[in-house]
Amino acid sequence: MPQDTNRHPLPADFRWPDGIRAAALFSFDLDAEAVMLGDHPETGRYLDVIAHQRYGPRVAVPRILRMLDRLDLRTTFFVPGWVAETWPDVARSVRDAGHEVGHHGYLHESVRGVDEETEVGYLRRGLAALNEVLGIRPVGYRPPSWDINYRTPGLLAREGFRYDSAMMDSDHPYRLATSPEPGAPTLIELPVHWSLDDWNRYNYVPGYTGNSPVGRPSEVCAAWAEELDAIVEVGGLFSLTMHPFVSGRPARAAALERLIERAAAIDGLWLATGEELASWVETLDLPPVLHEPPVIRP
Amino acid sequence: MPQDTNRHPLPADFRWPDGIRAAALFSFDLDAEAVMLGDHPETGRYLDVIAHQRYGPRVAVPRILRMLDRLDLRTTFFVPGWVAETWPDVARSVRDAGHEVGHHGYLHESVRGVDEETEVGYLRRGLAALNEVLGIRPVGYRPPSWDINYRTPGLLAREGFRYDSAMMDSDHPYRLATSPEPGAPTLIELPVHWSLDDWNRYNYVPGYTGNSPVGRPSEVCAAWAEELDAIVEVGGLFSLTMHPFVSGRPARAAALERLIERAAAIDGLWLATGEELASWVETLDLPPVLHEPPVIRP
């Protein structure tokens, strides 16, 4: 059944490969301790918080790799440089299982309010770490906490990235401008949304994060399945962002496995890595979208 | 089946047109970036937040207009003046599809604690923008965040508005006094309630808004359907307030479409625009309700 493009027109010039009507990216942000240390350095002194985060590399990543292997799914892990340095065997196990590794900051730093030099420093330090530990140069970038500045796309292009995954303004991948200049370099944007993140659904660290009740895994994955069906219907990208320390717990991983099986059974749905998606979208002649700050006249 | 007025008496002198036992207003507040910029100007520098808001004009409004066209429903969009200026084609597409455009502030400003001159300034700047971009003079006003002062009804009447939609003290439209003077101008009030808003159910911008879990669309719309049935039972106005950037995501829009179809199938339920409702209520001889501040004696 082709996607009903009268009801749900695709963005101008966008199309999927032949036989494909929608795509799904089941990505993992391998944050481990970094997501707490970046924003709240004092948590490094709290063993309870640190142990909570270390569940990711210690238990969850191996479980998720086994699961992805059973599902025969190659996907994308976004890995902060510090995590690669701190958990090199874990990072290598991800790479060696054939998954794409993307950039996710060095210590999961927010770029809100930082100057350009600092922001570039985070990018380069993350790149150096991934190169040193994994011998790779990532082509994809997902900003820690999805915090992004107007200058960021330009910085990413300068550092050789091919895609970004941070924006919540589209159901479809698009071409991301880095400047208003004609011919300026572009990136591919793989959009995301808070409704497709495991953080709001499950995560709970009193005093730090989690203002929602801890979700029941079968209900969380049923909600995501509903989002998936609707995104397939509009021919978009179902981009699910998970964290091993959050989604790798037994009942959550079990529910997730059923969700991925369900997705894999949907006719015409392409389960892809970020790089595969970006490579396809690069072949399309899409008008670049330039993000500029809102203008408020006094 | 007529509404059971023994069990649920209508307010004095209130009645619906012949054959009608209740009404539904499926309205949209086209807030886009303005709802963040008005309260939190620093978010203009955060591309992630701004992109989140731009989903509304970029993706959600076109989707919602297509949906409303399929449903053959004309409704009301409340549009901040700044949004009309910033997204003129989007605002015009709403108008050109036959929907009513109402006033929703200029930059979605709260009027809490502002002086009268400032408040009038917001009203006039919004009016000027809607006139310039759309060539219209709105008859309806919905206060940003539903914040309203005791003086506001008088200001609205002076600026030529015919109805307001902000109060949570009624299940039925009523006549809104602007002063205790006999013969003073009146408006029509189309009441609202937080249980019939998509904000608490879905919206989530960490650090800014959303302290609830992200709702599952089928469950949110089932809850609204329950509210709808009960409001039909009491012969009231089901006044649902939505935001394109919130409710226009694929699964939410799909669930909303089913909810509107359900409403359209209810015998004797009138799906109307704000202006249509106000026009009807203006024909009734309703006693004006004057809102005065509570008095606390020391």
Added chain:
Amino acid sequence: MPQDTNRHPLPADFRWPDGIRAAALFSFDLDAEAVMLGDHPETGRYLDVIAHQRYGPRVAVPRILRMLDRLDLRTTFFVPGWVAETWPDVARSVRDAGHEVGHHGYLHESVRGVDEETEVGYLRRGLAALNEVLGIRPVGYRPPSWDINYRTPGLLAREGFRYDSAMMDSDHPYRLATSPEPGAPTLIELPVHWSLDDWNRYNYVPGYTGNSPVGRPSEVCAAWAEELDAIVEVGGLFSLTMHPFVSGRPARAAALERLIERAAAIDGLWLATGEELASWVETLDLPPVLHEPPVIRP
């Protein structure tokens, strides 16, 4: 079926009247504007907040009175003195429908940290208002927000109250000591709990109250029905605290009516007013419970 007292022994010396195995008090706190004004006086200037609260006396109380009449249920409304003064016809309609009126502060003041004279002042001002508007002397007291001091039981006894409804330390009514002296006056305590309050389930006033999602009425009442069944099982008091402005909305009232019908159909469940419950418990020879502050030795 008698209550299984092997499995669920009643407190020492406690019993229900013959044929009764548990009781239910469906009480209402008629807070109206007072619950906001007491804690947050600035909200008096915000018409939106004030209108939200006025839904109680304007719409919800009449609806609830009609419902209770259909159900043939007499219950207890706890009314702040200021609310009686501000909405005298509403307060009288409650009294005239045969419901008990209890004391609920004057302006819904918290007694946390106030001195004894101030606390007595709140009590007396509330008594004076209920006397002047309703010509009654209440026998029951429910502290605003359930805030209570160790001295409060003594103050209540001195002012002639017979029961209090504030404590969360029991499933059963008990005798409340006012002092360690033998022969000191006692009150009856009708305990409550946050799980049996409509506030956490439904209420939402951004910036002021409500950190939970707005509940779906049928689910809220299903949760309360589950609590009811379990309390019947242990032979206790199901003491549900509601607020007209919260629970009187159409779908909530409809779900509540079904819950009360369900309760009324439970064999051996006594639906009573606070005063009826207190009168029964006064006939029992229960050991008074004296509340003293916790002692922490350095």
Added chain:
Amino acid sequence: MPQDTNRHPLPADFRWPDGIRAAALFSFDLDAEAVMLGDHPETGRYLDVIAHQRYGPRVAVPRILRMLDRLDLRTTFFVPGWVAETWPDVARSVRDAGHEVGHHGYLHESVRGVDEETEVGYLRRGLAALNEVLGIRPVGYRPPSWDINYRTPGLLAREGFRYDSAMMDSDHPYRLATSPEPGAPTLIELPVHWSLDDWNRYNYVPGYTGNSPVGRPSEVCAAWAEELDAIVEVGGLFSLTMHPFVSGRPARAAALERLIERAAAIDGLWLATGEELASWVETLDLPPVLHEPPVIRP
């Protein structure tokens, strides 16, 4: 059916006793007033808060003991020293029913940021209280609020503890190192997780704790049952942490009893006390896990 160790390999060298494939620890933290007084000493002056906490020793512990007796289950109660001193009969009733008593601080103190001497003081004062009131020397320790320092395992070993229950980095018990020195003493760790705690699901004390809606007991226990099934599947430890004042309310206790019955019926699931679990794990030759602070190079 043996646990599927291809799909879910056990940690290196870990195994359960013959015939066992997973374990469950249904533990209770008997916090009573201490959990509020430790963090918020001013609550000692608020009778409403204190009464809320006293539901634990007054009503919930007897109910839970009767329930555990019906279920023929011996389990572990972690008891702050102050609670044992303040409620000696309650603490003795727990011991006399054959349950293990573990250490849970003196006044439920957080150890975040305290110096070693202070932390040792909390441990010793708790030990002294349990010895004086109960004549026992606990072998297990659960940190109040699960707050733990890197030095804590060493302190615990020095004070003669055999196990700790605080960490969220494992699905299985493990050996906990106290120092990098070979031959240094070790403890057994019985891990926990916030998803298996009744606090986030049910607890609500406005202004102090509870930012989630009050859960419906049958739904909470259904969520826990789902976690249980998944943990059995991976051959881990289902470690449920409850508080009498929270989980001992009628509907919650009823749902909990059904959950424990369900667990007891799972073939190969061992319902054990903390000490029984630790004793088993001590027999295994597990590599000690040393927790060290994260290192961040500038």
